[in-house]
Amino acid sequence: MALVIFIGAYLIDTGSCRSRRARDHALEIHEVRDAIIPGTISMALEMGKNAREALAKDQDGATVVAKIGAGFVAFRGVVAANDWKTEDGFTIGNVSIAGIDEFRNDEYRIWLKNENMVG
Numbered sequence: 001m002a003l004v005i006f007i008g009a010y011l012i013d014t015g016s017c018r019s020r021r022a023r024d025h026a027l028e029i030h031e032v033r034d035a036i037i038p039g040t041i042s043m044a045l046e047m048g049k050n051a052r053e054a055l056a057k058d059q060d061g062a063t064v065v066a067k068i069g070a071g072f073v074a075f076r077g078v079v080a081a082n083d084w085k086t087e088d089g090f091t092i093g094n095v096s097i098a099g100i101d102e103f104r105n106d107e108y109r110i111w112l113k114n115e116n117m118v119g
Contacts, residue, residue, distance in 0.1 A: 043068065075108045076100050090114055 047068050051061040062073045077097040084093025092113050099106035110119045 075106075076103050077106075077108060080107075084112070 047065045050064045050068060054061045054064045062076070065071075066073050075097065077099045079095060080098040081096040082093070084091055086092075090113055093111075095110040095112070097108040097110075099108065108119060110117050112118075
């Protein structure tokens with residue numbers, strides 16, 4: 001059973017321990033200094049490292065990431081459908097996630113246009 005964790009534009013497939021990332025707009029360091037919130041890159045690195053370590057030990061990566069980010073796990077499930085197309089240069093699509101465990105009988109849907117997502 002493959003669980004998924006959504007972290008911003010990142011999707012971690014805990015069933016296969018593979019991650020999918022959206023990469024965009026390379027910037028020079030002087031541009032990045034004014035474009036990011038201090039500490040976010042270090043936090044993202046810590047989240048990724050700890051998630052990988054938890055998954056390698058067959059532990060719950062979602063809870064580990066949520067704790068580091070002072071958040072919570074809002075949904076658990078498996079991807080039931082992933083339909084997308086390219087239209088006028090945009091990736092447009094829908095992702096449907098069927099709930100598991102305490103979220104059984106629930107569905108989480110995500111509408112996306114490039115990196116912009118609404119769930």
